[in-house]
Amino acid sequence: MRLLLLTTLVAFAPQAIDAPRVSQQDFKKLIAANRVVIVDTRVADVFPLGHVPGAVLLPLEGQLTWPESYEKTVRTLIATNKVVVTYCA
Numbered sequence: 001m002r003l004l005l006l007t008t009l010v011a012f013a014p015q016a017i018d019a020p021r022v023s024q025q026d027f028k029k030l031i032a033a034n035r036v037v038i039v040d041t042r043v044a045d046v047f048p049l050g051h052v053p054g055a056v057l058l059p060l061e062g063q064l065t066w067p068e069s070y071e072k073t074v075r076t077l078i079a080t081n082k083v084v085v086t087y088c089a
Helices: 024-032 044-049 068-079
Strands: 004-007 036-040 083-087
Touching: 024 036, 024 083
Parallel strands: 036 083
Antiparallel strands: 004 083
């Protein structure tokens, strides 16, 4: 079964690379309970070709930190107090 990366925004930081993982079953439960924010970290040009419905695009592929231009979005995600699930493939 494919696993999705479960993390908080703090896990984007280099010191927290080993983020916990969540099964697809648990991911579906989070979605059903509206307790999750989904972040697509792939490069921007593939996002329009297909992504998880409702996902927020933050193209972080190949980066250890987010650019300054993402700061507002990241703060908004933190303010939701929801679990943040990221994916890159």
